[in-house]
Amino acid sequence: MSQFKFSVGPWNVSEGADAFGPEVRKTIAFAKKVEQFKKIGFDAVQFHDDDVVPDMNELTDTQIKAKAREVKKILSDNGMVAEFVAPRLWFDKRTVDGAFTSNSKVDREFALWRAFRSVDIANELGCSMLGLWFAREGTLCAESKSAVEGVKRTIEAIDKILQYDSKIRIFIEPKPNEPTDRSFCPTMGHAMAVSEASFDPKRVGGMMESAHAILAGLDPANEISFALAFGRLFGVHLNDQNGMKYDQDKSFAVENLRQGFNQVKVLVENNYGSKGEYIGLDVKAMRTQKDDACYKHLENSIKITKMLEQKAKAFDYALQKKCVEERDYEALEMYVMELLMRG
Numbered sequence: 001m002s003q004f005k006f007s008v009g010p011w012n013v014s015e016g017a018d019a020f021g022p023e024v025r026k027t028i029a030f031a032k033k034v035e036q037f038k039k040i041g042f043d044a045v046q047f048h049d050d051d052v053v054p055d056m057n058e059l060t061d062t063q064i065k066a067k068a069r070e071v072k073k074i075l076s077d078n079g080m081v082a083e084f085v086a087p088r089l090w091f092d093k094r095t096v097d098g099a100f101t102s103n104s105k106v107d108r109e110f111a112l113w114r115a116f117r118s119v120d121i122a123n124e125l126g127c128s129m130l131g132l133w134f135a136r137e138g139t140l141c142a143e144s145k146s147a148v149e150g151v152k153r154t155i156e157a158i159d160k161i162l163q164y165d166s167k168i169r170i171f172i173e174p175k176p177n178e179p180t181d182r183s184f185c186p187t188m189g190h191a192m193a194v195s196e197a198s199f200d201p202k203r204v205g206g207m208m209e210s211a212h213a214i215l216a217g218l219d220p221a222n223e224i225s226f227a228l229a230f231g232r233l234f235g236v237h238l239n240d241q242n243g244m245k246y247d248q249d250k251s252f253a254v255e256n257l258r259q260g261f262n263q264v265k266v267l268v269e270n271n272y273g274s275k276g277e278y279i280g281l282d283v284k285a286m287r288t289q290k291d292d293a294c295y296k297h298l299e300n301s302i303k304i305t306k307m308l309e310q311k312a313k314a315f316d317y318a319l320q321k322k323c324v325e326e327r328d329y330e331a332l333e334m335y336v337m338e339l340l341m342r343g
Ligand code: XUL
Pocket: 048, 086, 133, 173, 175, 209, 237, 247, 282
């Protein structure tokens, strides 16, 4: 039995296009994906605002809410709920130079409009979480923006969202780079500082993505721990990453098994999930996957998480205590290796 419930985004089953080549798999309708997600073992779906309401820039507030209600019905029909809604603040022409931190006032206003509509969509879907991944909040040309102003504008925007809806909770999903070069909010430490500076810190938390932590040269389990120490880990995106390259979103723990184990271990130790939090996955199928095997990365990631959960639950804390008392960390390390390698 697992203590965890899992969530997934519709973008995690994609057509496989990348920066160097076109789509390689057929498009699967949203309702079909939801049906399959449930079969695989997911309980919740993560959304971008326009995953719920395509072409939302062309619609009125009333039309946006009506479309969100249609999506809510698809979720309910499949026994699923929504985990969060994240405004897609990186695709539109008006977000070319960033969103909340754009140098253009009109563009900053557009970004806030999307954030407010995302809150409306979340309310229609029956969830109270807004996700902020600051894709372009930073610089490509270091001298093009003031980083001081950038951080202040980020906090101001968060305060406006908190004021727009007294129930909404916001998570920041930090990432150091890609597509921007230098992010204004690259790590969980930055996310917690922004939270602390906001108008209602208990409503602003962090979401840790393993690949993003690795891209920052940090340990994902310690990034999780940092947010937990503040009581503000609102979500996770478990996945994996082979070194500091482009963002890979590999299946969880397939590259860094011990790091994967330690992420699950700290979640288990801190009773993650007891306040309704999900183990969110943000994993991408390899471009080489064929149509009929395009959910395998999700199935594998759930399976690996549950296997590591069993390992974490079998962890011998008495042995750890003895090793710590004797300061024999070689013995402790070898114990972890044996725990992970035995069947
Ligand atoms: C980007 C990333 C996003 C967010 C949601 O690297 O992880 O998919 O998780 O906007």
